[in-house]
Amino acid sequence: MTRKKGAKAKLREHFLTNIGRVMDSEELREVSGNQSEWARRVRELRSEEGYQILTHNDRSELKPGQYLLEDAKPQPAFERAISKETRAFVLDRNGFTCQMCGVVAGEPHPYDPTRKTRLHIGHIIDKSQGGDDEPSNLRALCSVCNEGASNLTLDRPTSQKLLIQVRRAKGDDQVELLKWLIGKFPKKAKEFLDSE
Known part of the structure; x- marks a missing residue:
């Protein structure tokens, strides 16, 4: 007797067979077969299994409702600790x-x-x-x-506050931030570098 795949397993498989391709929420909802729980399963793949599924919060060229998995290798994930x-x-x-x-x-x-x-x-x-x-x-x-x-606080820091924090950070942390910014805004980074 074969066991039916759950929504999370279907989504994991779909992401892994479509690495590097932007997918929208309608596609993922259909793939999951679960009209109401698909977004929660995507969050679980990110937070519990460590898959770096990117959204518009991570990349400027992604629109709300678009998702992208760039790498099949999961990163260490936060442990769920809320009882x-x-x-x-x-x-x-x-x-x-x-x-x-x-x-x-x-x-x-x-x-x-x-x-x-x-x-x-x-x-x-x-x-x-x-x-x-x-x-x-x-x-x-x-x-x-x-x-x-996700990953936002109610009070967003001003650019001045961010610059102060970045200046106070260690050099390695500043480089990590630079990598993240270049990844989030690749077109802007290229334009900036080309204008120098």
């Missing part, structure tokens, strides 16, 4: 309501009425920016807001 009890506490504290757009769990989502709203636990200050898993740093977010808020 079921903490999740339940945060959801209850937030009234089972998205803290960004106000939609309630189980209601049709205003941006995608074909699916019911599912809430996730999101970090106010992301773990990649030094945040922790304490309830005071967690909030309920719908899947749409959670995807849009």
Whole structure:
């Protein structure tokens, strides 16, 4: 008896057979066979399995809803450390309501009425920016807001603050930032270098 593949396995296989090709959310929704859970499975591939699936937050040329896997080798991933009890506490504290757009769990989502709203636990200050898993740093977010808020804080630093932080950073960290910026803005980097 053959076992049916789950949505995450289907998405993993699809990404790995389409390395370097930009895919949109409709394609991934169809591939997963799961109309309401496909985005969550993509996040799990990134956060739990370490696949570097890029979005518009990572690359300027990608539009919202576009995804790209450049390399088949996963990177070390963050361990999920939020307990079921903490999740339940945060959801209850937030009234089972998205803290960004106000939609309630189980209601049709205003941006995608074909699916019911599912809430996730999101970090106010992301773990990649030094945040922790304490309830005071967690909030309920719908899947749409959670995807849009990944690795962002509510207060975005000004360019002046960023420059101060970059100047204070070690040389190796500055080089890593430069690599990331060139990867995110390859056309702008080429234009800048060509004008020098």
